[in-house]
Amino acid sequence: MKLDVQLRKRQGQFNLSSNFNISGERIGLFGPSGSGKSTLSQLIAGLISPDEGTICLNDQYLFCSKRKINLAAEKRRIAVVFQQAHLFPHLSVEDNLLFGAKRIAKADRKINFNDLVKVLDISHLLKRSVTKLSGGERQRVGLGRALLASPKLLIFDEPLSALDQKLKDQVIPYLRKTLRRFSIPYLYISHSLHEVRLLTDQVIHFTGNGKIQEVTDAEKLARRRMADTQSSGYMNHLTLENPREVGSLLAYQWGSNEMLLTDHQHPQSGLFEVSSKDILLFKNHPRAISARNLLKATVNELIPKGGNVGIRLDCNGEELIAQTVREAAIELNIEVGTCVFLAIKASSFRRVA
Amino acid sequence: MPVLTPTDLQALWLSVKVAGVATFLTLPPAFLVAWALEFSKVRGRALFDGLVNLPLVLPPVVIGYLLLLLFSRQGIIGKLLSQLNIQIVFTWKAAVVACIVLSLPLVVRSIRLGMVQIDPQLLAAARCLGATRLDALFSIILPLCIPALATGATLAFARSLGEFGATIILAGNIPGVTQTIPLAIYDYTNSPGGEQGALTLCLISIGLSYLMLLFSEVVLSRFRRNDSR
Structure with missing residues (x-):
């Protein structure tokens, strides 16, 4: 058209x-x-x-x-x-x-x-x-x-x-x-x-x-929105597939990774969102945490937005954007190419389609 | 126990016939006039609106006289019709003509009230789906106007049943030919000992009007039920 x-x-x-x-x-x-x-x-x-x-x-x-x-x-x-x-x-x-x-x-x-x-x-x-x-x-x-x-x-x-x-x-x-x-x-x-x-x-x-x-395109607009502290951050869209029950949770496949979710209403493949603000980053492997998803990732890009930094991460070929305040990024010594661990709570995901 | 004379029965039948035919013939032009006034962008709408509403404010006798001038053998319309061998004045058709002219503004008003309630966005939606203005008139506006049409018909029928002034001038007061119930009551009150007859026809009028109200209520309630199927 x-x-x-x-x-x-x-x-x-x-x-x-x-x-x-x-x-x-x-x-x-x-x-x-x-x-x-x-x-x-x-x-x-x-x-x-x-x-x-x-x-x-x-x-x-x-x-x-x-x-x-x-x-x-x-x-x-x-x-x-x-x-x-x-x-x-x-x-x-x-x-x-x-x-x-x-x-x-x-x-x-x-x-x-x-x-x-x-x-x-x-x-x-x-x-x-x-x-x-x-x-x-x-x-x-x-x-x-x-x-x-x-x-x-x-x-x-x-x-x-x-x-x-x-x-x-x-x-x-x-x-x-x-x-x-x-x-x-x-x-x-x-x-x-x-x-x-x-x-x-x-x-x-x-x-x-x-x-x-x-x-x-909408993706660019969404990334720009990260600077706005009032907003709920950048929404990552994840295509999750093949759910199976693991205890009281559902395990979905995300590329070659596995994600644990609390969503029990419709156990079927779909598009989920998770906010960049709901992703926690660790420099070293945390021994014990309550969040159910812990992944290893490489930092691909740093996107400074006002007092925040957007961090584009590569998790075994899948992309995710996390965000922290600038001070935290400096303290963790995050640079392009560094390895980090990221944690997401099983309840942070929301099905969108 | 009041007894109906053959003239009374004729007056009753004539009233119903005149009012029924007049109502039936008023609805289509009233619908088009209402549409033209409400939706079209015709120039001189205000003038047209005034003309349609004139019979509402003029004395019926004046309307009757003007119609007589138009429909008499020398009148513009009368001349044309007499060439076709159609005689209007002093027949029951004259009563119908008088009733149509007098009830048209009432019906137009009630249909317009129905039309303004139609969401203009519905018509926009219809146009985007390929409906021309004429198409939308019959596929959207007309069906949504049915309650307004029913109300308008009730008003027209009631107005026609009560018509006196224009009818007596255009159709005359000929028993069995043009004498409707109001004219018959007028005759009774002018003749000695006619009180009983006048009262009987009054009761019949009340009954007739009541039946008509009932009918319109049934139509409206059925429509409401269909609407919330």
Whole structure:
């Protein structure tokens, strides 16, 4: 998917001017609330029109003020998943799902209904009225409805921000699974670094005043966040596999290492996060500690951030970032190439997908 | 025990017929007018709005007289219709025309109340899923307006049952042809010894109105139940 946007839009006191050119399949729009992300999504979807400029998707003009082109929203084939699911209250779940699919040519339907319903785990809800769905179910139906329209571009406009943390954690795995299974290019708008990291490859970073700061990726943004002492540190994402029970804990494989976790709810492979602040470093092997995971690692890189130091570690080929205050790094005499021991409590892991 | 005369029965039947046909014919144009006023960007909306609402504030007799001018043989519409051999004035159809004009603003108002409650984001979602404005009008707006339409229909039916001023001018007061219940009551009160007859028709009016309220309540509650299936 190729998206070329050069536009200006004035809305009351707010002046949005966007110039970017990006190609990719999984793109994030990241920035604080009020930075014009949602306005931009409405402009691309055709729900509002720019004052001037061009919007080009896959080399086709959606809007061009000079050539007087303004393709109607219903002709752009850009589906939007909104903050609220905005399901049609008079239709059943099934009729909601098929709303967009019925309005495109058969040849354009790329997504199999039964497959999608299975992946989203909503097959038991099809005959139900949408007024009888939970928040998480509503968002899954909203996602399914948008996907079944087989859009050229799918826009997520803060799709999870109306859900509480527990529901977010439930919906994210569905999003990841579904978006990987059905390859539809998408633009994911969010102010949550966590979501953007889990769901996108490239990120357009907005600053507070509607200006685009840079085109980067979520990983870089996450590392930069380490300097912020208020934040919960850098979140390491670990793909853990093949769980087996060890006493009251679960042992997962992490590359050639083994990790012990307390997570007993769904003993299955998945993506877990652990904060850089929850990793303890030792210069020498500690004889006895309460933390259940003790690994030997080599320091690959030191990333000074304000009063903190991020320490990129290599644990038998797997990467992990720990962080300490600068004084601790000096005291432990940590340099690139030194060997350290790291300890992580079994309860510090959180499943994210 | 009050007894219904054949004229009373005719008046009852005529009232129901006129009110029913008028209600049925008012709903589609009222829906389109409400949509135009609420969703479209037509120029001169305020003027159009005023025109539609005029019958609500004008005396019905004035409306009746204006309609008489339009529909008489020399009137703009009357001339056209007489070429097609259609006679409106002083027939029951004239009563229907009067009722449509007078109930249109009421129905438009109630449908608009229903329309403003529709989340505009639903329409945005429909457009992004490929629905044109016309498509969304029938696939989203119309079904969501059913309760408002039911309320509007109740109002139109009630307004039509009670119509007097415009009807008597445009349709006249001909027993068995254009005499509805209000006109029959008027006749009774003007003739000596007519008190009994007037009272009987009053009771019938009450019964009819009550039935109609019941009907609208049933429709609304069924819709609510469907909504929370």
